[in-house]
Amino acid sequence: MPATILIGAQWGDEGKGRVADSLAAESALVGRYAGGDNAGHTVVVGEHVHKLHLIPSGILHPHVLCVLGNGLVVNPLTLLREMDELAATGVDISPDRLALSTRAHIITPAHIALDRAAEAARGKDAIGTTLRGIGPAYMDKTGRSGLRAGQMMDVEGFVEALQQHIEAANARLIQLGAEPLDPATASQDYVDAAERLRPYLKDTSSLVNDALTAGQRVLCEGAQGSLLDIDHGDYPFVTSSSPTAGGALIGLGFGPTYVDRVIGVAKAFATRVGGGPFPTELDGPLASRLRGTGANFWDEFGTTTGRPRRCGWIDSVLLRYTAQVSGFTELVLTKLDILSGFDTIDIAVAYELDGQRIDSPPATVRELERVVPIYETMPGWSEDVSGVRRPEDLPQALLNYVDRIADLAGVPITMLSVGPEREQLVRFRG
Ligand code: GDP
Ligand code: IMO
Ligand code: MG
Numbered sequence: 029m030p031a032t033i034l035i036g037a038q039w040g041d042e043g044k045g046r047v048a049d050s051l052a053a054e055s056a057l058v059g060r061y062a063g064g065d066n067a068g069h070t071v072v073v074g075e076h077v078h079k080l081h082l083i084p085s086g087i088l089h090p091h092v093l094c095v096l097g098n099g100l101v102v103n104p105l106t107l108l109r110e111m112d113e114l115a116a117t118g119v120d121i122s123p124d125r126l127a128l129s130t131r132a133h134i135i136t137p138a139h140i141a142l143d144r145a146a147e148a149a150r151g152k153d154a155i156g157t158t159l160r161g162i163g164p165a166y167m168d169k170t171g172r173s174g175l176r177a178g179q180m181m182d183v184e185g186f187v188e189a190l191q192q193h194i195e196a197a198n199a200r201l202i203q204l205g206a207e208p209l210d211p212a213t214a215s216q217d218y219v220d221a222a223e224r225l226r227p228y229l230k231d232t233s234s235l236v237n238d239a240l241t242a243g244q245r246v247l248c249e250g251a252q253g254s255l256l257d258i259d260h261g262d263y264p265f266v267t268s269s270s271p272t273a274g275g276a277l278i279g280l281g282f283g284p285t286y287v288d289r290v291i292g293v294a295k296a297f298a299t300r301v302g303g304g305p306f307p308t309e310l311d312g313p314l315a316s317r318l319r320g321t322g323a324n325f326w327d328e329f330g331t332t333t334g335r336p337r338r339c340g341w342i343d344s345v346l347l348r349y350t351a352q353v354s355g356f357t358e359l360v361l362t363k364l365d366i367l368s369g370f371d372t373i374d375i376a377v378a379y380e381l382d383g384q385r386i387d388s389p390p391a392t393v394r395e396l397e398r399v400v401p402i403y404e405t406m407p408g409w410s411e412d413v414s415g416v417r418r419p420e421d422l423p424q425a426l427l428n429y430v431d432r433i434a435d436l437a438g439v440p441i442t443m444l445s446v447g448p449e450r451e452q453l454v455r456f457r458g
Contacts, residue, residue: 036253037292043362045069056244058086059095061279067251068331098131099279104221130178138197145206156302166268233281254350265304273354344436362445376401
């Protein structure tokens, strides 16, 4: 059976984790293909609210093999912490269930210090990164000076290479006005980490291809969002990897011929955390209402950093664009329950830029910062939909809203999420 790629259609935090959890039930292998522990995927199983940063959501289904692909940058310390947290809740995290690509790159303490120093140096133009060392680790990867996970096979050699890397990074840290690191102290915890992770190191591209040729379904769990893509996002307010469909092939090492479903996940409104343009951003009471107060775990505060997320109306201009970049075959809409009780709901259908109407995003970020959204206003619904499981029980106004988004995005909507819990999903016209 073929591969499914699941992709964030906005700026991240669309609810990919909860959708991946649902699709994992019918998959044999679930792999992460891009990013690192900048991701935070929330999956609710019974009374447990799991916040996964590196490990694919498939880990919560005992039959699934989970893969951290070659496209990732992995902090061994946070990976082990996450493995320990899962083990404490009774999840099997043995090497039979979890594999780390020998080709994935390692995030070091120097990368984290460099991320912090670079953000400080950017001042008011800061990207608002998660400070997890993601950008510097990918810079070393493309600069061909990175450390790969496979080097942990030889622990002594790995620690020596790590210390040399920290020495070299110190010059960059000093240039940025930050304190240099002591290589011996900074690499201490990595010795034990390498010992513990050794049994997990595998050629994961072979695992993925073995599953595909055996006719098993593989789910590629995207992290971040299409608009944070290094090529297709709002550069420079992006992450340093490729969350879009092409990234899945590179980041897990298999061919496009296997892919039969490319599923975009979008929130029923829009959020962004960190800097960068956000044409439909709201402030005041409407934004506060979409964000929530933080009292619920699903309120709009970052899963990884706790930062309040910027909130606004859904933007179909950007959805059309992200559907095009990855070739979505379907779209899933999440958090529809949060829109209950709004008298009216706006959808951005086009932009005005310098007096001209445009239907696709402008070429530059500076222009995207200046566009004025053209909205279509739709009637809202007052019913609580969190208990609904069948499309025919949904309010007509909600169905009209969903249909209009599918029309504007040019992609069928096949699943609606009406709450964070496993069963709070409505399978729809799929
Ligand atoms: P991800 O990074 O795309 O996996 O998304 P996050 O986990 O960072 O953020 C999504 C948040 O919304 C999490 O707290 C989820 O539990 C929550 N969530 C997902 N779907 C729904 C939904 O349909 N309704 C509500 N109320 N919360 C949801
Ligand atoms: P998930 O997988 C939301 C954002 C950061 C920042 C920019 C660059 O949970 O959807 P980085 O640390 O990657 O260099 O930060 O990207 N960002 C995310 N925003 N969800 C994420 O992941 C994100 N991962 C990175 O806020 O604006
Ligand atoms: Mg998240």
